[in-house]
Amino acid sequence: MSATLLALLLQVPAATLPTGSPWPTGQTAPVANAGVQREVYVGGIEAAQPIAGQSSSSVVTRPRIDPQLARGSDGSLSVRVRDLARVRGQEDNIIHGIGLVTGLAASGDSGLPARQAIANLLKTKNINIEPSQLATNNVAVVWLEATLPPGVKPGSKLDGRASSIYDAESLVGGTLVWGELTDPTGRQVYATASGPVSVGGFSAGGDGASAVRNHLTVGIMPDGVKVEREVPTKLVMDQGYLYLDLKAKTGSFGNAVRISDRVNEMIPGIAVPMDGMSVRVEVPGWVTPSEEVRFLSSILELGVQPEASSRVVINERTGVIVLGEEVRLTRGAITKGNLTVTIAESPEVSQPAPLSEGETTVVPRTNLLIEEEQRALSIINGAASLQEVVEVLNVLGVSPRDMIEILQSMAQSGMLHADLVIQ
Numbered sequence: 001m002s003a004t005l006l007a008l009l010l011q012v013p014a015a016t017l018p019t020g021s022p023w024p025t026g027q028t029a030p031v032a033n034a035g036v037q038r039e040v041y042v043g044g045i046e047a048a049q050p051i052a053g054q055s056s057s058s059v060v061t062r063p064r065i066d067p068q069l070a071r072g073s074d075g076s077l078s079v080r081v082r083d084l085a086r087v088r089g090q091e092d093n094i095i096h097g098i099g100l101v102t103g104l105a106a107s108g109d110s111g112l113p114a115r116q117a118i119a120n121l122l123k124t125k126n127i128n129i130e131p132s133q134l135a136t137n138n139v140a141v142v143w144l145e146a147t148l149p150p151g152v153k154p155g156s157k158l159d160g161r162a163s164s165i166y167d168a169e170s171l172v173g174g175t176l177v178w179g180e181l182t183d184p185t186g187r188q189v190y191a192t193a194s195g196p197v198s199v200g201g202f203s204a205g206g207d208g209a210s211a212v213r214n215h216l217t218v219g220i221m222p223d224g225v226k227v228e229r230e231v232p233t234k235l236v237m238d239q240g241y242l243y244l245d246l247k248a249k250t251g252s253f254g255n256a257v258r259i260s261d262r263v264n265e266m267i268p269g270i271a272v273p274m275d276g277m278s279v280r281v282e283v284p285g286w287v288t289p290s291e292e293v294r295f296l297s298s299i300l301e302l303g304v305q306p307e308a309s310s311r312v313v314i315n316e317r318t319g320v321i322v323l324g325e326e327v328r329l330t331r332g333a334i335t336k337g338n339l340t341v342t343i344a345e346s347p348e349v350s351q352p353a354p355l356s357e358g359e360t361t362v363v364p365r366t367n368l369l370i371e372e373e374q375r376a377l378s379i380i381n382g383a384a385s386l387q388e389v390v391e392v393l394n395v396l397g398v399s400p401r402d403m404i405e406i407l408q409s410m411a412q413s414g415m416l417h418a419d420l421v422i423q
Contacts, residue, residue, distance in 0.1 A: 077305070078303035078304060078305045079303070079304060079305075079306055080300065080301055080302065080303060080304070081244065081259055081262070081263075081299060081300050081301070081302050081304055082300040082301070083250075084246055084247065084250045084255055084259065084304060084306060085244040085245055085246045085247065085250075085259060085279070086244070086245055086247065087235065087242060087243070087244060087245075087296065087300075088237070088242070088243040088244070088245050088278075089150075089233055089234040089235060089237070089243075090150040090151070090233055090235070091150060092147050092148065092149055092150065093147070093148040093150075093183075093190075093231050094145065094146075094147055094148075095145070095146055095147075095148060095181040095182060095183060095190045095191055096143065096144055096145045096146075096181060096182070096184075097143075097144045097179045097180050097181040097182055097193070098117075098141065098142070098143065098144065098165075098179060099141075099142050099144045099162065099176050099177065099178060099179025099193060100117055100118065100121055100139055100140070100141060100142070100176070100177045100178070100179075101139065101140045101142050101162060101168075101171055101174035101175065101176050101177070101197055102138065102139050102174060102175055102177050103138065103173055103174050103175050104137070104138045104139065104140060104168070104170065104171065104172075104173065104174045105138070105170075105172075105173060106137050106138060107137070107140075107168060107169040107170040107171075107172070108136070108137045108138050108139045108140040108168045108169075108174075109137065109139065109140050109141055109164075109166040109167055109168050110137045110166075110167060111166055111167060112131060113141065113166060114139060114140065114141050114166055115131040115132070115134040115136075116131045117139075117141050118131070118134055118136070118139050119131045119134060121177065121178075140164050140165075140166070140168035140171060140174065141164075141165045141166055141168075142162040142163055142164055142165060142171070142176070142179075142197075143162070143163045143164075143165055144160055144161070144162055144176075144179045144181055144193050145160065145161045145163075145181075146158050146159070146160040146161070146181055146191060146193065146225040148190060148191070148227065148231055150231070150233050151230075151233055152227055152230065152231070153227065153230055154227050154228055154229060154230055155226070155227060156226075156227045157223040157224075157225065157226060157227075158191070158223070158225040158226075158227065159220055159221065159222055159223065159224070159225065160176075160181075160193045160220065160221040160224045160225040161218070161219075161220055161221075162176060162197050162218070162219050162220070162221060163217065163218045164217035164218070168217060169216070169217070170199070170216040170217065171197050171199050171216060171217055171218070171219045172199050172201065172216055174196075174197045174219075175194075175195065175196050175197065176193055176194050176195055176196075176197055176221055176224065177194065178192070178193075178194050179192065179193040179194065180192055180193075181193060181225065188229065189228060189229065190227065190228060190229045190231065191225050191226060191227050191228055191229075192225070192226050192228060193221060193224050193225045193226075194221075194224060195221050195222075195223070195224035196221070196224075197219040197220070197221055197224075198219055198220050198221070198222060199215075199216055199218070199219040200219070201215065201216050235292055235293070235296065236283055236292055240282060240283045240285075241280050241281065241282055241283065242280075242281050242283060242296065243274075243278055243279070243280055243281070244259060244278065244279040244281060244299075245277060245278050246259075246276070246277045246278065246279075250306065251276055251277040252276050252307050253273070253275075253276040254307035255276075255304075255306055255307050256273040256274075256275065256276055256277070256278070256279055257273050258304050258305065258306070258307065259271070259273075259279050259304055260272060260273040260279050262302050262303070262304050263279070263281060263299055263302065266298070266299070266302065267284065270282045270283075270284065281299065283295065308324065308325040308326040309324030309325060309326060310324050310325075310326035310327055310328070310417065310418045310419060311324045311327075311418055311419045311420075311421055312324065312327055312407060312411075312416070312418045312419070312420050312421065313421045313423065314404050314407065314408075314420070314421065314422050314423065315423045316404060316422065316423070317423075319399075319400040319401055319404070320400075321400060321403060321404065321407070323386065323389065323390070323418070324386075324418065325386050326386075326418070327386060327389050327416070327417070327418040328382075328383060328384060328389065328416075328417040328418070329380065329382055329383040329388075329389055329392060329410070329415055329416060329417070330382050330414070330415050330417065331379070331380065331381055331382045331415075332379075332380050332410075332413065332415040333377045333378065333379050333380065334377065334378055334380055334396070334406065334409075334410075335375050335376060335377045335378060336375060336396070336398055336402055336405070336406060344366070344367040344369075345364070345365070345366055345367075346365040346366070346367060347362045347363065347364050347365060348362070348363045348365050349361075349362055349363075350362070350363050378395075378396065380392055380415070393406075407420070408420065408422075
């Protein structure tokens with residue numbers, strides 16, 4: 001029987017098996033980066049075909065958009081004292097706590113700590129259940145925070161913030177059941193929180209695609225915090241003085257002196273700059289305790305011309321650059337050559353000949369392209385005003401990312417006369 005079958009096969013000329021590579025002479029196998037196609041050869045033998053296409057990588061630089069000069073005043077402006085300084089003893093206070101957000105659509109916590117918190121909550125309602133018996137992910141444990149303004153009274157409503165602590169995927173549609181907000185020691189309760197949590201986003205998806213808008217594990221509770229206890233504050237210190245403490249971003253000896261001089265213009269001799277961050281104001285004897293608030297308000301509404309900033313703030317994550325009015329440049333030379341490295345992976349399929357007992361393998365192929373931009377040195381003239389600084393920097397014609405590196409190098413070389421703040 002086997003001899004007869006062998007004779008029949010030998011009599012069929014079309015059953016001759018192909019030898020060597022299945023690809024025509026001189027043809028390169030396409031790059032494999034999609035699904036594998038198959039072709040059935042005469043004789044019933046299948047050979048895997050490599051896939052067409054290749055991986056690529058590119059760097060695209062968009063044309064620069066030159067902004068137009070925005071309308072506004074280029075003269076010196078005055079601001080209120082309250083915008084530069086705060087009154088000592090009238091500070092905000094941060095309170096925090098732990099709470100439970102319920103009503104989540106299977107997007108809450110799934111771990112044991114969350115189940116333990118749920119069991120503790122149910123125990124307050126005389127429902128005793130072991131955490132191991134709970135199988136729900138509609139509840140999330142959250143961290144609560146709120147800011148108490150100075151002088152806020154019990155019964156006032158404030159906004160609160162809720163942030164997921166464990167593995168909850170979303171707080172959308174949830175409601176904060178209950179939470180106590182305390183001081184940093186956790187001993188004194190200053191407010192309670194409850195109510196719906198507003199996230200301001202959504203999440204939708206299926207097996208093959210999903211869409212998320214905004215951050216879904218942090219939300220706010222509008223008017224969801226009720227003040228239960230007042231934080232004691234003091235307006236006028238002992239010996240009849242009040243203190244104006246400059247804010248961290250505006251503190252300087254110049255601003256302290258200017259605030260002091262402006263207060264003394266209203267009532268001579270009552271204000272003394274203590275240092276670059278505080279001004280002491282003597283409350284006149286004719287100001288009664290019932291008039292202290294009115295007296296302080298008149299001081300805070302005084303107009304002061306602040307000291308111009310010589311600070312450059314750089315945010316490397318977003319590419320934002322902000323320059324203060326007193327930023328200056330001295331003459332120098334600079335060049336900036338960009339180096340671009342492009343790597344493209346193009347794996348190829350190595351297909352053995354049929355019946356050769358070989359294995360189909362994928363051979364890596366990497367294309368590496370390095371482009372270096374050649375630029376000559378450019379002379380940078382000095383800039384004695386903010387307008388000149390902007391004009392000089394714009395002449396370089398570089399992107400914000402390159403400008404960040406240039407400003408850092410300018411500061412190190414001494415060309416840039418400003419405080420460099422990198423965020």
